[in-house]
Amino acid sequence: xxxxxxxxxxxxxxxxxxxxxxxxxxxxxxxxxxxxxxxxxxxxxxxxxxxxxxxxxxxxxxxx
Numbered sequence: 001x002x003x004x005x006x007x008x009x010x011x012x013x014x015x016x017x018x019x020x021x022x023x024x025x026x027x028x029x030x031x032x033x034x035x036x037x038x039x040x041x042x043x044x045x046x047x048x049x050x051x052x053x054x055x056x057x058x059x060x061x062x063x064x
Contacts, residue, residue: 007036009044014057017041021052 009017013034020030031038045055048063 007034007040009034009036009040009060011057011061014044014060017044017060018055018057021055027052 016034017030020033027038027041031041034041044060045051048055048059050056050059
């Protein structure tokens with residue numbers, strides 16, 4: 001079986017995004033910690049109509 005080229009975000013990942021964004025971390029820093037591309041984080045924000053300042057893990061999980 002081939003290795004996947006992407007990583008799905010889990011609720012724990014969304015909590016990390018929320019915590020780091022509240023601390024003022026950049027999208028690139030968040031992506032490095034999660035081991036994803038920064039576009040994954042931007043897509044997560046777009047999916048739940050949030051920004052770096054307004055993102056919550058609950059909203060991200062509910063937008064699925």
